[in-house]
Amino acid sequence: MTEPNTSCAAFQRVASIDPDAVAVRSIGGEQSLTWREYAAQVREIAGGLHALGIGRGDTVALMMANRVEFYPIEVGAQHAGATSFSVYNTLVPEQLNYVFGNAGNRVVICEAQYVDRIRSCGVPIETIVCLDGAPDGTISVTELKSLGRSDFDFEASWRAVRPDDVVTLCYTSGTTGNPKGVELTHANLLFDAYAFASVMPVEFGDRQTSYLPTAHMADRFTALYLHEVFGVQITVVPDRTQLPAALLDTRPTIWGSVPRVWEKFKAALEFAVANEPDVATRAGLQWGLGVAARKAEAALAGEPMDDELAAEWAKADAAVLSKLRAKLGLEQVKWALSGAAPIPAETLGFFFGLGIPISEVWGMSEVTCIASVSPPDQARLGTVGKLLPGLESTIAEDGEFLVRGPSIMRAYRSEPVKTAEALDAQGWLHTGDILTQDADGYLRVVDRKKELIINSAGKNMSPANIENAIKAATPLIGSIATVGDGRPFNTALIVIDAETAGPYAAQRDLPDASAAALAADPGVIAEIARGVALGNTKLSRVEQIKRFTVLPAFWEPGGDEITLTMKLRRKPIAEKYASEIERLYSPEVVAGVHEPGIPVDTAV
Secondary structure, eight states: OOOOSSHHHHHHHHHTTOTTSEEEEEGGGSSEEEHHHHHHHHHHHHHHHHHTTOOTTOEEEEEOOSOTTHHHHHHHHHHTTOEEEEOOTTOOHHHHHHHHHHHTOSEEEEOGGGHHHHHTTSSOOSEEEESSOOOTTOEEHHHHHHTOOTTOOHHHHHHTOOTTSEEEEEEEOOSSSSOEEEEEEHHHHHHHHHHHHHHSOOOTTOEEEEOSOTTSHHHHIIIIIHHHHHOOEEEEOSSGGGHHHHHHHHOOSEEEEOHHHHHHHHHHHHHHHHTOSSHHHHHHHHHHHHHHHHHHHHHHTTOOOOHHHHHHHHHHIIIIIHHHHHHHTOTTOSEEEEOSSOOOHHHHHHHHHHTOOEEEOEEEGGGTEEEEEOOTTTOOTTSOOEEOTTOEEEEOTTSEEEEESTTSOSEETTOHHHHHHHBOTTSOEEEEEEEEEOTTOOEEEEEEGGGOEEOTTOOEEOHHHHHHHHHTTOTTEEEEEEEOTTSSSEEEEEEEOHHHHHHHHHHTTOSOOSHHHHHTOHHHHHHHHHHHHHHHTTSOGGGSEEEEEEOSSOOOBTSSSBOTTSOBOHHHHHHHTHHHHHHHTOSSOOTTOBOOSSOOTTOO
16 A cells, blocks of 8 residues: 555545544543544534634644543644644743744644743734633633534645655754754655654554643654554543653553653652562562673673573563563553653663663754664663664764754745755755764764864863763753863753652751752762762773763753753853853862762772
8 A cells, every 4th residue: 555645645545444443542541532532623623723814835723731632632743734833832022922923823723821922922813723711802712612614625725735745844952043944844754653663663552641842842743643554543641740650551562751751760660679678579679680680791891692691581570570560550561762862871771671671863853863773682781773764874084963854844934044054065964963983883972063072181071971971870960961071071950850859858958948958968968979879880980970060950851951841941041150150160179169979989
């Protein structure tokens, strides 16, 4: 059968496979849509939007949490011929002003709580559609559907959509300046989906969760487009705190996350084992994790397990590890992903030993999300796999990784100069990333080209590599920014993890779990100093963190310090914390500046 050439054609094919199967559901299944119900709502939404004058080339913005209603609205807009895109719910009016102005959308479909913010953004919006009620001057989704006229030709509408039409805009949360609107076409999307599935199999009825913001390309690709193209069942997670419950409810067969979530799962399992009250049970769990650690150690060294270890791991799996996987809700996972940022090798090793091999991916919005990955049985820990079939790459003289192929974006919306900077005349996308490639084609990410540190002795270093080593050593660290460019040694600004702060304080009977109180607590400082020292053992001497300070603040996504996709805004950080940084380089160690807590002479 010929592969569909638009997302609309893909959806129509998938919806006919098993119309009574559940397509989208809430945690627990209280709210759900079968493919038949879903397809009927898609038709109604498309008809309503058409009545509002929305058609091919128009844009529709969505602003809402992860919820069941998102799916027929998003897919309905596609069937009307529109470009449908999501905005982060945290955007303030000034940011909405830029995004809506750049996108040119006349319609916003949102939750009622965002209506005032949208109205105050300064961009005239013709129609605001509300999912929950209909404040004055807005219409409800039911009213939108009722606008559809009987003479609307739904079939003609979606069949008129062309492969080179823009299916979505993804606004990259840049570390400086306004975000760029990445224009992705139906052809981009379908190429990436089929190329990815040729490496990481996806089938109708596979189960997945949607918990990252729908404005994040990782969620759109794995929990919307794979769903549309292959029929993956989605469980929506409106609040990140509900993710553990959602995994236990969903028992996903395919699943991916950002590194921080995997790190939290690792810390939670280790904490549960260490604090198991029954001595015999705790000993058994520790034995199982010990066997898992030996399997991980062999994999990280690139060595196969010997027969003795393989036999012991099988016993540990039956007695302990399979139960730990089930405790996470990940015992039925066929493959798992980590992406959006580098993940510590120790974290990959931990889950490999546990029996959950994670394939690390590399990609960006400009390549329609994923550009490289390898299946679990071929993955090499510490690499981001091989380039997807159909893509080609080259490495520029300065080490920048260039990629070319059918998944490369059409352009940055209304930004011809920035588009020309990123896409050259030969079609190569200049990614801004430094990657290396081995003889077998496996790629390793070094860092962003603009973020490499060159110390006063001329040594080039990757701050992300340094930060990963430190963060892997203690769950207390939420963010860490390495400082060292033009300096004699490396230091770090450290921020406590906001989600870990409360439980940490409660376990130690600390009366105050605020960032300021914890940053001044001797026990917290000692634990972070231990983590820095342990992380340093994984680094060369020149890379090691010699001093650090713990800032009395939590860094929130979308704030001054980190983007909505959890990337550090290094230049704004350097400017905002200039005085703290200078204190780190005082001739003598001053108050608030700390050094690692154990000797680090074992480092290479």
